[in-house]
Structure formats: C-alpha cells, structure tokens
Amino acid sequence: MFSSRLPDHAATNRLTEAVRARRARGDAFIDLTQSNPTAAGFEYPDDLLTPLADPRGLRYAPSPLGSVEARRAVAADYARQGLAIDPGRIVLTASTSDAYSLLFKVLANAGDDVLVPRPSYPLFDYLTGLDLVAARHYDLDVHGAWSIDFATLERQLTPRTRIVLIVSPNNPTGSFVSAADLDRLAAICAPRDIAIVADEVFVDYELEPGAAARAGRAAARQDVLSFSLGGLSKTVGLPQVKLGWLVVGGPDHLAQAALERLELVCDTYLSVSTPAQLAAAALLERGAFVRAQIGARVRANYQALLAAVAGEASCRVRASEGGWYAVLQVPSLEPEEDLVLRLLADGVLTHPGYFYDFPRQSFLIVSLLPPEASFAAGVSRVLRHFNCTATPL
Numbered sequence: 473m474f475s476s477r478l479p480d481h482a483a484t485n486r487l488t489e490a491v492r493a494r495r496a497r498g499d500a501f502i503d504l505t506q507s508n509p510t511a512a513g514f515e516y517p518d519d520l521l522t523p524l525a526d527p528r529g530l531r532y533a534p535s536p537l538g539s540v541e542a543r544r545a546v547a548a549d550y551a552r553q554g555l556a557i558d559p560g561r562i563v564l565t566a567s568t569s570d571a572y573s574l575l576f577k578v579l580a581n582a583g584d585d586v587l588v589p590r591p592s593y594p595l596f597d598y599l600t601g602l603d604l605v606a607a608r609h610y611d612l613d614v615h616g617a618w619s620i621d622f623a624t625l626e627r628q629l630t631p632r633t634r635i636v637l638i639v640s641p642n643n644p645t646g647s648f649v650s651a652a653d654l655d656r657l658a659a660i661c662a663p664r665d666i667a668i669v670a671d672e673v674f675v676d677y678e679l680e681p682g683a684a685a686r687a688g689r690a691a692a693r694q695d696v697l698s699f700s701l702g703g704l705s706k707t708v709g710l711p712q713v714k715l716g717w718l719v720v721g722g723p724d725h726l727a728q729a730a731l732e733r734l735e736l737v738c739d740t741y742l743s744v745s746t747p748a749q750l751a752a753a754a755l756l757e758r759g760a761f762v763r764a765q766i767g768a769r770v771r772a773n774y775q776a777l778l779a780a781v782a783g784e785a786s787c788r789v790r791a792s793e794g795g796w797y798a799v800l801q802v803p804s805l806e807p808e809e810d811l812v813l814r815l816l817a818d819g820v821l822t823h824p825g826y827f828y829d830f831p832r833q834s835f836l837i838v839s840l841l842p843p844e845a846s847f848a849a850g851v852s853r854v855l856r857h858f859n860c861t862a863t864p865l
C-alpha cells in the first residue's frame with residue numbers, strides 16, 4: 473500500500489535506544505551531539521522575533537520565488553560575505569532540506585544520480601530517496617585536511633549524473649571546498665551538463681583563520697549551473713523560523729531556465745511563510761548578535777579540544793576548517809557502536825563515525841555547540857576512556 477521511498481518501518485539503532493532508556497530513567501549525561509542552537513545556552517534577545525509580527529503579514533500576496541524585499545535582504549547578507557548577488561537570482565525556501573527537494577525536482581528525473589560526498593551529513597540518503605533520485609558517493613580524502621578525492625568522483629559519474637553535491641564547510645569534517653577544487657569540479661561538470669549544488673549553511677563559522685576566504689563560492693560561478701544554499705537556521709541560529717534560500721549561479725541562459733522551473737515548483741507549494749519573509753531583513757541584521765556568540769563558542773570549544781587532545785598519542789583531532797563539529801580519531805579497541813554505547817554508559821553522548829559514512833573505524837563526532845564547561849567535561853570523559861590524560865580545561 474505504501475511507497476518504497478520510505479523504509480517499511482522506522483529502524484532505530486542501539487544508540488538511540490540507549491539514549492531513550494537513559495532519559496526515561498532520568499539519568500543525566502553530557503550531550504556532545506547537541507546541534508540545536510536554541511538549546512545551547514546562547515542569549516537570544518526576548519524581542520528578537522518581534523519582526524515576525526509585522527502587521528503587513530495580515531495580507532497574503534504570494535510570490536513564488538519570494539518577496540523582492542526578502543530576496544534583497546538575502547543579497548545584502550551575501551554582500552556582508554563579500555559576494556555581489558543579484559536578488560533576481562535568489563529563491564526563498566522554508567529550509568535547506570526544502571531547497572534540496574526543489575532542486576532535485578528541477579534537475580533530475582526519477583532514477584537519475586546525485587553525487588554526494590562521503591563522509592557527510594546522514595540526511596542525504598533520505599533527501600535523495602524522497603525525491604526518487606539515487607545517491608552515489610564520492611570520497612573526501614583524509615590526507616591531512618579533507619579534500620575532494622577526484623578519482624572516486626570521476627569513477628562515480630554515470631550518464632545519469634545530474635548533480636554533484638558539495639558541502640562547504642562539510643558536516644562533520646569541517647572542510648571547505650577550496651577555490652581550486654571548485655574550479656576543477658566546474659570543469660568536470662559544465663561539459664556534462666551536471667549542476668553543482670553547494671550547501672554553504674555553515675560558511676559563517678570559520679574555525680581555521682583564512683579558510684573561508686580560500687573557499688570557492690558556487691554563487692559566483694559563471695561557467696557552470698550552480699546553486700548555493702543557506703538559511704537562518706545556521707546563519708543566525710534560528711532553525712524554527714523556517715527560512716532558507718538558494719542562489720542560482722552560472723551562465724545567464726541556464727540560470728534563467730532554472731529560475732523559470734524553480735518558480736513553477738515554488739508556485740505549486742508556496743511553502744515560505746509571509747511573516748518570515750517580512751521579517752527576513754530584520755532577523756538577518758539582529759541575528760548577527762547570535763551568530764557572534766555561536767562563532768565564539770565553536771572556536772573556543774575547538775581550541776579547547778585541540779588543547780585537551782594535544783600530546784595524546786592514541787587520539788587525534790582531525791583538522792576542521794569550519795562549522796559546528798569536530799572529528800576525533802580514536803584507537804579501534806572495539807566497534808564504534810560499542811564504543812559510543814560504553815561512553816554513554818559513562819555519561820557522555822557522541823556520534824560514531826559510521827553515522828556519517830566514514831570509510832573506516834574509529835572516529836567520534838562531537839558538536840562544538842555545547843556550553844564551554846560542559847563541552848570540556850564531556851571531552852575529558854571521552855579521553856579518560858582511552859587512558860589519555862586530558863589536559864585540564
């Protein structure tokens with residue numbers, strides 16, 4: 473009776489079950505997987521969301537790609553990042569996931585291929601499956617910093633490849649796609665009529681000074697149809713407002729053809745709320761206060777992690793250039809799942825690398841969002857497990 477886009481039953485893993493059981497028992501633990509900025513102790517001014525009550529929101533005047541005013545506000549936010557974007561090339565979405573779905577509909581037919589980086593964000597398997605496209609993985613190379621392994625990428629191309637996804641900086645490896653790698657990717661994609669979709673939601677959170685400036689930006693491309701994705705969710709730490717966007721880069725004729733099709737899909741769903749559009753400019757401006765706090769927190773936690781792990785032969789932090797996560801490489805004394813369960817029993821929750829399709833064992837992924845003191849306590853608890861002497865934080 474039901475579609476095969478979804479699994480027959482929602483499978484839960486042992487870690488989810490253990491977390492649930494621990495919560496039910498009222499057993500506290502330090503959550504190093506916390507990725508909800510609104511629950512991480514940041515100061516959100518009480519009146520931050522007042523712009524959502526703009527009385528102009530009482531009137532519904534749908535505009536499929538988004539109101540001109542809100543698209544200008546998003547263009548102004550790109551100007552803050554040093555990119556001049558025509559608001560006419562901006563499309564508003566309810567979230568980044570919504571943007572992916574729009575793009576899969578516009579660029580691919582059922583059964584076409586989308587190349588997805590590995591390791592990365594686990595949601596891609598669902599997002600592609602829900603739109604009936606097939607995810608094929610290309611690797612990120614882990615020599616020193618992570619970068620695109622072009623050999624696997626080219627091996628994964630098929631005549632049905634419609635999109636190459638990049639995540640810059642990537643969740644969880646924290647690697648930006650460099651300008652040189654984006655040039656190389658564009659040279660592969662353009663002649664094959666493959667579009668580049670660049671998830672840049674974490675672009676504001678540089679951990680390695682200068683990394684963002686060295687990164688390639690999809691929205692600025694002239695040579696290949698490309699899309700840059702962003703949103704309030706990460707840029708100003710307001711996922712609940714449900715406002716995202718995509719910017720169409722590339723040659724005019726392709727960009728216009730994409731915009732026409734996007735308009736049709738957006739007109740079918742009209743998913744972006746009017747109050748969110750009316751508030752976009754004010755939220756982007758006022759949200760800078762929240763962004764600054766998140767940026768300071770993730771940088772401080774990343775430095776604390778480096779300091780705690782420094783000098784420990786058995787554990788190492790994989791260099792992260794940006795984003796909200798860090799990758800800890802640990803000794804393979806047991807399967808990752810057993811390891812994270814044992815850590816949870818010891819009162820600290822981390823994610824295993826296999827959740828993100830790491831090619832081998834053993835990696836732990838930690839969020840850099842938790843308040844500094846609890847992050848430091850959680851890290852010490854993790855390192856204690858490996859008999860590492862954690863540097864007091």
Ligand SMILES: Cc1ncc(COP(=O)(O)O)c(C=O)c1O
Nearest residue numbers: 567568569593643673703705716
């Ligand atoms: C790489 C990446 N893209 C997109 C999102 C989700 O963004 P949104 O809330 O706008 O759908 C996340 C959330 O963690 C993410 O890690």
